């Protein structure tokens with residue numbers, strides 16, 4: 498159960514660690530021993546989480562709250578003060594987005610080489626689905642300065658901040674799963690592994706032939722990517738072109754061939770010689 502739907506593992510771990518901390522001393526266990534066991538318990542559950550940020554949240558919740566309660570000034574705060582960070586979190590991340598990704602910005606260079614690997618016409622419509630603070634849009638802008646860039650974000654404060662940072666893009670508040678993807682040339686996603694089956698179904702239904710689904714870090718399960726780039730270690734960029742599926746054809750662009758330093762053929766895996774990006778072309 499503790500590895501089930503996020504954020505349940507974090508809440509249950511914090512709750513059980515605190516239960517241990519409160520109950521164990523009643524049975525004669527020293528409070529520091531109880532604390533150490535509760536920290537160990539949090540760590541054990543944290544190690545079962547699939548992502549680094551989740552491991553950190555699960556592991557740090559109990560020891561942090563314990564330390565804060567020990568520390569002088571904080572222990573004198575009124576109980577409702579704890580609701581302030583919770584309220585900030587609720588405004589930043591409305592409950593409906595908990596099933597998708599929280600705010601993790603696209604690293605500055607993660608999309609470097611995308612414009613070469615996937616050339617687009619000047620007015621191509623490119624959506625950053627879940628645009629957060631706009632780092633994905635800024636990275637897309639560096640690759641596609643002429644494109645019609647759009648951002649969609651559920652959290653109102655993030656949407657405002659993104660619109661302020663990305664005056665070059667149309668940034669709207671909305672749900673990426675309710676939005677219509679059919680008129681778009683590229684949908685860029687940086688979500689969560691659990692969101693990818695949903696993205697796959699939506700892309701299959703709505704993206705027209707020739708359009709692209711580009712995902713940072715997380716692969717679409719069951720699909721063969723057209724191309725994979727990796728400029729930031731651990732943050733691969735997966736490119737899929739409609740019509741999707743296991744029969745995605747290999748397409749070698751001149752830019753990929755240049756990057757490989759040789760002629761690009763099906764089943765070739767290219768290591769970079771000059772540019773920083775790594776291009777891997779796959780065939781089913």
Ligand SMILES: C[S@@+](CC[C@H](N)C(=O)[O-])C[C@H]1O[C@@H](n2cnc3c(N)ncnc32)[C@H](O)[C@@H]1O
Nearest residue numbers: 594597601602603627628629632633651672673
């Ligand atoms: C990992 S961040 C990526 C931010 C941005 N795309 C970037 O790469 O810098 C994911 C963002 O998606 C937003 N999000 C999650 N689910 C969403 C939904 N259903 N509709 C709109 N935005 C959503 C989150 O609020 C968060 O800002």
